[in-house]
Structure formats: structure tokens, C-alpha cells
Amino acid sequence: MIALSQATRAITRSAVAPFFARMPINTGRRWMSVRPQENSVGAGGAAQPPRKKVTIQRLFTLRAQSTPITVLTAYDYPTAQRTERHNVDICLVGDSLAQVCLGYPSTTRLTLSEMVHHCKAVARGASSPLLVADMPFGTYPSPEDAVRNAVWLVQEGRMEAVKLEGGVEIVPVVRALTSLGIPTMAHVGLLPQRHTAFSGYRVQGRDANAAYAVLADARALQAAGAFSIVLEAVPHALAGYITAKLDIPTIGIGAGPACSGQVLVCDDALGTWSGHKAKFVRRFAQVGAHADQGVAEYVKAVRDRSFPSIPQETYEIPEDEWNKFLELDGEVVKAQ
Numbered sequence: 001m002i003a004l005s006q007a008t009r010a011i012t013r014s015a016v017a018p019f020f021a022r023m024p025i026n027t028g029r030r031w032m033s034v035r036p037q038e039n040s041v042g043a044g045g046a047a048q049p050p051r052k053k054v055t056i057q058r059l060f061t062l063r064a065q066s067t068p069i070t071v072l073t074a075y076d077y078p079t080a081q082r083t084e085r086h087n088v089d090i091c092l093v094g095d096s097l098a099q100v101c102l103g104y105p106s107t108t109r110l111t112l113s114e115m116v117h118h119c120k121a122v123a124r125g126a127s128s129p130l131l132v133a134d135m136p137f138g139t140y141p142s143p144e145d146a147v148r149n150a151v152w153l154v155q156e157g158r159m160e161a162v163k164l165e166g167g168v169e170i171v172p173v174v175r176a177l178t179s180l181g182i183p184t185m186a187h188v189g190l191l192p193q194r195h196t197a198f199s200g201y202r203v204q205g206r207d208a209n210a211a212y213a214v215l216a217d218a219r220a221l222q223a224a225g226a227f228s229i230v231l232e233a234v235p236h237a238l239a240g241y242i243t244a245k246l247d248i249p250t251i252g253i254g255a256g257p258a259c260s261g262q263v264l265v266c267d268d269a270l271g272t273w274s275g276h277k278a279k280f281v282r283r284f285a286q287v288g289a290h291a292d293q294g295v296a297e298y299v300k301a302v303r304d305r306s307f308p309s310i311p312q313e314t315y316e317i318p319e320d321e322w323n324k325f326l327e328l329d330g331e332v333v334k335a336q
């Protein structure tokens, strides 16, 4: 392999995660040749050079260089295009899709076929970021089921890696996936798919034993071959400690700045989600308020007949054609 980072070397040498050494690491710039326009035009309309494909090896290099890894969710084609244009490293089709895009009360309601449908749209919009999909609740009860369902996300959904919530108890599942070459991201700490069992969405690892359990989960998942691990809603000191102790990149959400990277739900970051706002959310734009204003103005303009305007927003027919048309329908055409 070419130019391996320290971290990657540590992992490829390790007997517990040998699949990295055999992974096809450069899948190339798919589709760039057929649609350079859409993906190489920046937000301001300026042409940008085509992006290089983000590989797992690249994530390890970013970690080794202490360059934060950027992860953003996307559930549709236009959002995926945005992750492509803005050099997002990982585009995550998170199961938060259930709540922020499909209106379910929790992620446990999302089905695999719904997830696959959105994965396909995302894969059409982004090819350079690493494409990761959440395995929905209930789709990884055993290694066999997990492999079958992950293969569906890869083959039908066009995803490159999967993410699973859980700790030591899902080690056999993660081992099965990774040993077959399905890159797997782990997710520990607050596990939204288990909110009912946990009686809500609560910060995890706040006492010594609970913190130690999160560390043990993270270590076990790394040993099972996970290429990265999401740390959700854990004290920032614990996230920093885990990040320092692991060889794989950690991606934090409500886990502080010491993680190897950060993830947010796109609708939280852009302000299109009007539901609950967790403490860890920062709104980088107010798209929802802007969109509401736009809808209100459209409705008003239709009702007061200021939209559409004939000179600006309609089409003309030549006058002689119009007269012929009237004759065809038996109307008397006035002499010119």
C-alpha cells in the first residue's frame, strides 16, 4: 500500500483488524466524467477542481495530521451535492432521517427499504465523500442478518460503509461485517435507537463506571475491526481520553473538540429542523426561517395576483398564430 500513516500502520499490523490491509482503498472518482458540471461548480458558481475520493486511508491520514474530519448527514440528492462541493469528508445517511426527513417520532420506525431509497439519492449526489449509511434499528440482530442487510445497503443503496449503534454486545456483528470487507463505523455513548430502553436521550459516561464502560465498548469495537467510532453525548474529557487511547478516528457529536472529527445532523446545522434542539447543536444557518418566509410570500403573491407577472413569468404566442387558432375554433377574428 502507498504512504501509510502511523495510525494506519498500527492498525494494519494488528491481528484484530487485518482487513484494512486488503481493502480496495481507491475506488476512484465515480461519475465525474459524466457529470463534471454539477459537482465541480462551487457555491458561488466558481469552477473548482474535481475532488479526490475520500478513502479510509485518507481518514487515518487526517487523524495522524490532527486535521479534524468533517462529517455531515444527508438524506437527499441536493444535500449530498452540497457535501461534495464543500469537501465534507464523510457523508452520513443517518437514521435521524426517520425524524428530520420522514416525520417519524423516533429512529426505531425507519425501515431498511426506506433507508435504501434515500441512500440511492445521496449516492447520486456525492461521490467524493466516503458514503456511510446507518443500519436501521432491528436490521443487525445477528451477524448473518447484519451481513445480508449491509450488503443491500452497499449493492442497492450504493453505500461504501455502514454504521451501527452498540457496544461490546455487537462485537460479533462488527467482526462479521469487517471480516467480509464491509467497512463499519461504530457508535457508542448515547444510542438513539435505544431511547425507549434508556428512558430517554441522556448523556452517557458521567460516572466512573459508566465512563469505563464506554471506553471498554470503544476498545472492543476497534478490536472487532471498526474503521472509526462515533462518540455521542459523552463528557468531553472522556471523549478526549478515548480518542487518545484508540488508533482509529473518533467522530464526536456532543463529545467535545478533542475527537478526530465532528458530525452534526444537517437539518440541525442549517436550521431546517424545528423539533428538539440538543445542547450540542449549533445552528450555522437559519434556512428554516428563510424557507418559511419564502412560502408565506409565495402564498400571498398568488392570492393578490402579483404572481405570475405577464412580462416576466409567462410565454407569448405570435399574434397571427393566435388569430388562426381562434378561427380554428370558429371564433370571429376582428379585421386588423
Ligand SMILES: Nc1nc(=O)c2c([nH]1)NC[C@@H]1CN(c3ccc(C(=O)N[C@@H](CCC(=O)O)C(=O)O)cc3)CN21
Residues within 6 Å of the ligand: 095, 096, 099, 100, 107, 190, 192, 201, 202, 203, 233, 265, 267, 268, 273, 276, 277, 278, 279, 280
Ligand atoms: N435533529 C436531530 N438531531 C440529532 O442529533 C438526532 C436526531 N435528530 N434524531 C436521532 C438522534 C437523536 N439524538 C438526540 C436526541 C436528543 C438528545 C438530547 O435531548 N440530549 C439532551 C441530553 C440531556 C442530558 O442527559 O443531560 C440535551 O439536552 O442535549 C440528544 C441526541 C441524536 N440524533
Ligand SMILES: CC(C)C(=O)C(=O)O
Residues within 6 Å of the ligand: 073, 092, 093, 094, 095, 096, 097, 134, 230, 253, 263, 264, 265
Ligand atoms: C447524528 C448521527 C451521528 C446519527 O447517528 C444520525 O444522523 O442518525
